[in-house]
Amino acid sequence: GTVGRMPVALARAAAPTRPSRLRFALRICGFVVLALLALFAGGFGWFADKVSNMTTPVNPAKADAIIVLTGGQSRLDAAMDLLASGKGERLLISGVHPSASRRQLQMAMGGDKQLFSCCVDIDRAALDTIGNAEESAKWVESHAYGSVILVTNNYHMPRSLLE
Structure with missing residues (x-):
């Protein structure tokens, strides 16, 4: 009886299963979330640096x-x-x-x-x-x-x- 049949262990290894696809999708989502957090933190750092270096002009030019x-x-x-x-x-x-x-x-x-x-x-x-x-x-x-x-x-x- 094993003619034309693949052993069960090989059949599972040959085709990706749902749990491994789910893990891959979760890893991608995690990477995207981390990348967005890094961008946010970097943008906030840039903003904080920019505004902390702003100073009030001592003698601003006359305006209308x-x-x-x-x-x-x-x-x-x-x-x-x-x-x-x-x-x-x-x-x-x-x-x-x-x-x-x-x-x-x-x-x-x-x-x-x-x-x-x-x-x-x-x-x-x-x-x-x-x-x-x-x-x-x-x-x-x-x-x-x-x-x-x-x-x-x-x-x-x-x-x-x-x-």
């Missing part, structure tokens, strides 16, 4: 206007200082919470009331960085400004400029 993206008291103070020193004609505060009044904002910034009254515009429509970019672009276009100083944090600057 100043735009500050809300998110911290130091940003607002820096923008108001730039306006007070004549580095721009007007200041747009983008992304102000709808419930914040103009008076509350002026008091929080502690700036000159006359300067705030004449030269500060408030954008309450922007809810995120994309909204900041859209509302700021409308403001710049409506005033026909050619140059602006953008005030935000170092970690936020690359995305803000991109948007």
Whole structure:
């Protein structure tokens, strides 16, 4: 009886079985996941290095206007200082919470009331960085400004400029 029949052990070795295909697929998936994690870690390292080397200009060139993206008291103070020193004609505060009044904002910034009254515009429509970019672009276009100083944090600057 063994004519024309292959021994059972050889038959199993000749054709790949489902478990070995599954192991191969899992290895490929694992490699892809590790490669993506390595790319993410490398990209984060590059980003962290880039933003940690950014510095605030000591004496920025004069521009037509100043735009500050809300998110911290130091940003607002820096923008108001730039306006007070004549580095721009007007200041747009983008992304102000709808419930914040103009008076509350002026008091929080502690700036000159006359300067705030004449030269500060408030954008309450922007809810995120994309909204900041859209509302700021409308403001710049409506005033026909050619140059602006953008005030935000170092970690936020690359995305803000991109948007």
